[in-house]
């Protein structure tokens with residue numbers, strides 16, 4: 001049994017408040033290793049970690065690979081385009097093949113919601129969801145929560161406003177599950193055509209104007225407009241989006257003075273945020289990237305360590 005309640009980390013919907021706190025606390029220690037001169041701790045020595053990505057990634061994939069290496073594991077990557085997946089091998093057969101090579105952890109990104117959950121049922125290795133369709137991206141939300149907690153000291157009572165393409169966003173869903181469990185107040189805003197009806201039931205307040213959502217926000221989180229996933233007719237033009245929902249210096253002033261500007265990346269500059277907002281002193285977008293490595297070090301450690 002790992003130090004988390006399950007062998008896998010598939011989403012924050014099914015993770016307890018205590019588990020989230022354990023991950024965030026562990027990441028604090030991991031950040032010390034990450035920011036030290038010698039990034040060669042022994043916590044994962046002897047472990048084998050594979051990233052299996054069916055979709056593109058820069059941050060998630062690289063940070064998992066570096067997290068594994070900084071903690072002494074053997075790490076390797078496989079992507080759908082360069083593997084036997086391209087020859088028609090099924091997800092389960094690919095997963096079992098990786099499993100049989102002595103793999104301890106498989107980190108998977110897939111365009112279908114639920115794909116990591118399916119894989120987890122068929123392999124001995126721990127499976128970490130690195131983003132599945134429109135469902136969840138738990139490690140992104142954990143690094144977001146870590147960044148907020150680092151700046152504000154706590155999550156309880158924080159007002160977090162998530163603006164953008166909520167419908168397609170696995171980042172929004174994981175953040176809503178995680179943040180509400182830790183007592184933050186989450187508001188979302190975006191065009192009504194890409195606002196899923198279930199979002200209110202998940203515990204977020206829903207607005208259809210960006211101004212309402214920004215008032216008194218402690219955290220302003222922009223989401224990437226996922227142009228590749230937009231269905232015809234759902235989305236206004238890019239120009240219209242940025243006119244009604246894009247955040248510039250003036251709109252940002254509606255938020256609290258002591259605010260954080262966050263974005264999971266990659267950013268469409270000039271669409272979700274103007275460049276001056278992205279590069280402002282309020283922005284912690286670059287710190288999110290560093291914290292992403294610390295969070296992934298913590299998750300790998302907690303999932304592979306046997307409970308004493």
Ligand code: CP
Nearest residue numbers: 057058059060264265
């Ligand atoms: N935030 C995020 O998941 O970025 P990548 O797609 O670059 O991994």
